[in-house]
Amino acid sequence: MAAPHSARAPIILNAFNMASVGHINHGLWTHPRDQSSHYHRLDYWTRLAKELERGLFDGLFIADIIGAYDTYQQSVDVTLRESVQLPINDPTLVVPAMAAVTEHLGFGVTVNLSYEQPYLLARRFSTLDHLTQGRIGWNIVTGYLDSAARAMGQPQQLAHDARYDRADEFMDVLYQLWEGSWSDSAVLRDRAARIYADPQQVRRVQHSGPHFQVDGYHLSEPSPQRTPVLLQAGSSGRGLQFAARHAECVFMAVQDKASTAALVRQLRAEAVRAGRQPGDIKVLVGMTPVVGATTRQAQEKYEEYCRYASPEAALAHLSATAGIDFSTYERDTPLLQQHRSNGIENSIKRLANGREDYRLGDLLDELALGGRYATVVGDAQQIADEMQSWVEEAGVDGFNLARTVVPECFGDFIDLVVPELQSRGLHKSAYAPGTMRHKLFGLGDRLPAHHYAQQFRQPAQGGGAQASPSLSTQHAQALA
Known part of the structure; x- marks a missing residue:
């Protein structure tokens, strides 16, 4: 029997994927029906995007790593044989193709800022925000593999907290570029007057900090969201502080509901200390559903999958x-x-x-299934029961659903579980209009006024190409 109708807001549903053969549940690329080895073809991604939009998914969350898993046996032999996130392609490059065949689906892409420069990354995300018409989010990571540092010419990665210190300054530079360089009314597109953009409404960003020196103008005109939806995966003390200041969605890959609930409370308390509201951050957890029309069919499917994992x-x-x-x-x-x-x-x-x-x-x-995310096996009601339990007991807002056998894992979920979630009021019956941020929060396209980024915005009136008074930040940086 289905659980009673929920009074909570609809849950956030993301598909979790990677621009690689193997992602979370390893070995399933060998299943005869799996198509993940087509990860390097555009039609793999466009078909997936259209399928997810059919199921009214909020987004496709694309993970990424820099480096290779070389700790086991002190080599990459198993990593290569089993395609453990190697080979892997750039996740940002598949987004425009998917955006072209969908209207509402959001895209959260992972980019490791430890090996990027903020000036060019700002343009890349502004470009994606334009091309998707405001449906892009950025999963901010600082990395954890020494193999990545070595590949990028460093003996090892920075210490954990030092990576977050650098990341805080990186975000300050990005906010200056995204939020402060161009005013909302800078772009005129006045053919008769031959003025595309008003020079008096475009500011030069001048930043001098311990990690970055920037002197220039943001290369992109304001995009629908300006700043992409900010996602983050991290549950360390320093990571939670970073999330409380910046993140709008936080991904937690944990197993236990009680410990997750405690972490959610800690995160929301940190957000309040950072001057934000508890609801300013949506919390997502990873889950691997294996669903069948009946409990028996689901169990048989799970056992079949395990034979290939x-x-x-x-x-x-x-x-x-x-x-x-x-x-x-x-x-x-x-x-x-x-x-x-x-x-x-x-x-x-x-x-x-x-x-x-x-x-x-x-x-x-x-x-047994090749990964450690919470695996739920059952019919539609059992899967929905478990998802509802996570929402009610752990206080989470939604899920990143890890793939098993592609594309049937998502098709089965859409055909069987989505109607059950809709009957409980836990999943939308239609998309809301607007950008990814507005769909998630219902408060408009831009970051809210009380977000940390607000201090870097141009005033509503005035602003020009000449230097303006400095903004005070923890790094004593200036926006001119």
Whole structure:
């Protein structure tokens, strides 16, 4: 029996994907019906986008990494054989093609700012915001792979908190470019007067900080959202502070509802301390649904999928994430006992979920489907029950649904689970108009006035090409 109608707002539904063969549930590219090996073809992405819009999904969230998983066996052998997020393409380049065949679907793309310069990244996202007519979001990451740092000419990546310090300054520069360089009325397009843009309404950005020196004008005219919807995945103390200042949607990849609820409360409290409202941040969690017309059919499908999945490939992925070469362990190795009093212990504790006797064999059993996201197997009502439970018990706002066998995993969800969610008032029956930000929050296209970025905006009246009074920021930066 279906659960009673929910009075909550409709949940946010994103498909979770990557411009690669393997993403979260590793090994399933070998399934005869899987099409993920077509990731380098535009029609793979355009068909997916149209299918997701048919299901009224809010967005397609495209993950990305820089570097390769080379911790397991101290090599990339398993990574390459099993295509553990390698090879991987640039996720931003497939977005315009998908935008051209859809009208409402949003696109959240991951770009690692640790290896970017803000001046050019600002133009890239403004371009995407123009081409999608305001349907672009940016998943802000600072990276975690030393292999990426080495590939970019650095001996190793910056320390964790130092990466976020640099990221804060990076965001300050971006806000100056996106929000402050061009006024809303700068673009005139006056053919008769031969004035495309009014020079008096375009400001020169002058920034001098510990990490970045910028002196120039934003290269793009104001786009529908100006700043893309800001997404972030990170649950460390410093990561939560960064999210509380900047993020509009936060992705949490955790397993337990109680610990997730505590993290959600902590994040919202941090947002209030940063001068924002608790509802200014939407929280999403990862989930892998396997749905069938009946419980039995769902279980049979799950067992079929598991026959193609690769727990070893998932272990290679986790080895890089945790910084541990799990290939040196036996199945009965107690993981927590191996890593006392060092930085790796927290990673193991998250995997063990509080179990002191947690062993490598337990971890491998959990990787039966090739990944560790919460896997829900059942008919439409059972899947919807679990999703509703996460919303009500953990306080989350929506889900990133990890792919299994593409494209049927999303088609099955749309055909079976979406109607059930709609019957409970948990999923929309039609798209709202407007940009991605307006669809998510219903408050317009731009960042709200109380967001940290507001201090970098041009005044509503005036503004010119000459230097203006400095804005005070924590970095003592100036916008001219």
